[in-house]
Amino acid sequence: MPHRTTRHIGAALLTAALAGCTEAPPPPPARSEAARPDPLPGVQLGLDALRQQMFHVGAGRRLKPASWPGGGRVAVGLSFDVDNATATLSTGTLDYEVISRGEYGAVDGVPRLLRLLDRQQVPASFFIPAVSLELHPQMIKAIQASPLAHEVGVHGWIHERLPVLDNEQEERRLLDQSIETLTRLVGKRPVGYRAPSWKFSTFTLGQIVAAGFLYDSSLMASDDAYEIQLDGKPTGLVELPIERILDDFPYFGGNADGSNPSLGDVYEVFQSEFDVAYQEGGLFLLTLHPHLSGHRSRAAMLERLIAYMKGKPGVWFATHEQIARHVKALMKE
Ligand SMILES: [Zn+2]
Numbered sequence: 522m523p524h525r526t527t528r529h530i531g532a533a534l535l536t537a538a539l540a541g542c543t544e545a546p547p548p549p550p551a552r553s554e555a556a557r558p559d560p561l562p563g564v565q566l567g568l569d570a571l572r573q574q575m576f577h578v579g580a581g582r583r584l585k586p587a588s589w590p591g592g593g594r595v596a597v598g599l600s601f602d603v604d605n606a607t608a609t610l611s612t613g614t615l616d617y618e619v620i621s622r623g624e625y626g627a628v629d630g631v632p633r634l635l636r637l638l639d640r641q642q643v644p645a646s647f648f649i650p651a652v653s654l655e656l657h658p659q660m661i662k663a664i665q666a667s668p669l670a671h672e673v674g675v676h677g678w679i680h681e682r683l684p685v686l687d688n689e690q691e692e693r694r695l696l697d698q699s700i701e702t703l704t705r706l707v708g709k710r711p712v713g714y715r716a717p718s719w720k721f722s723t724f725t726l727g728q729i730v731a732a733g734f735l736y737d738s739s740l741m742a743s744d745d746a747y748e749i750q751l752d753g754k755p756t757g758l759v760e761l762p763i764e765r766i767l768d769d770f771p772y773f774g775g776n777a778d779g780s781n782p783s784l785g786d787v788y789e790v791f792q793s794e795f796d797v798a799y800q801e802g803g804l805f806l807l808t809l810h811p812h813l814s815g816h817r818s819r820a821a822m823l824e825r826l827i828a829y830m831k832g833k834p835g836v837w838f839a840t841h842e843q844i845a846r847h848v849k850a851l852m853k854e
Contacts, residue, residue, distance in 0.1 A: 593837030627657035630815020674713030
């Protein structure tokens with residue numbers, strides 16, 4: 522019915538014109554195939570371009586010592602990413618159910634884990650977004666009250682996802698702010714860096730090398746420590762590799778959202794990873810979040826794991842900084 526269609530379009534134009542008196546209507550969304558971002562740009566690239574992308578951030582020299590201090594067979598580094606509610610706050614999502622779940626990390630998680638570490642006499646590394654520490658400064662008092670000399674490392678300003686920020690200047694500003702804030706609150710300049718959500722932008726590696734960090738712990742190209750390369754060139758920066766397998770988040774947070782009821786399954790994965798590291802003479806780095814693993818049942822699981830590892834001879838428990846300093850010496854050989 523052409524007549525009705527014409528009238529309909531006319532009415533729409535009239536509405537648009539009237540709306541234009543105050544505010545222009547938004548343009549219609551692009552529908553053509555050409556307007557969409559290419560979902561598979563990699564298929565158009567030649568090998569040189571792919572090589573450049575692949576090795577912008579790459580694994581260099583393996584840093585595997587013949588033995589660890591004290592003749593240890595395996596180095597164990599426990600790290601706690603103290604995100605609490607910052608990842609949620611960074612998105613502006615004021616969902617207080619989720620925010621309070623993060624707050625648990627400061628209220629009960631960190632204190633319980635610190636008590637556990639004291640009981641077991643095991644030092645750890647805490648990677649803390651600067652805002653997380655500003656919002657709950659009692660955490661640094663508690664960390665520093667322990668005689669174990671725990672380490673504090675950088676974990677972003679507000680757990681900003683750097684590839685989403687995708688802005689070189691802003692990223693540098695937030696990195697500088699994070700270093701300054703942690704230096705002031707901790708009383709010592711941090712030497713370790715861990716990217717929020719472990720995600721680098723294309724600017725991150727260049728910026729953390731320029732900032733003079735001893736090590737990064739955001740990548741996972743090996744089970745052993747290695748020297749990171751930037752565009753194929755050695756940087757002198759030690760990578761202490763993490764892994765999603767050795768992280769509580771996929772099991773208890775994120776998509777699992779606490780739905781994984783089997784602590785035994787998670788324990789078995791962690792213990793098997795440790796057993797092979799012990800057998801091969803390697804490195805065992807575990808990443809936990811106080812707002813997830815600071816809960817009673819999960820902290821009990823961690824304590825069981827620590828007790829198991831302590832039951833073997835030749836296990837060196839150390840902070841990430843101590844491990845990085847030990848393997849950094851291999852770069853001079
Ligand atoms: Zn984090």
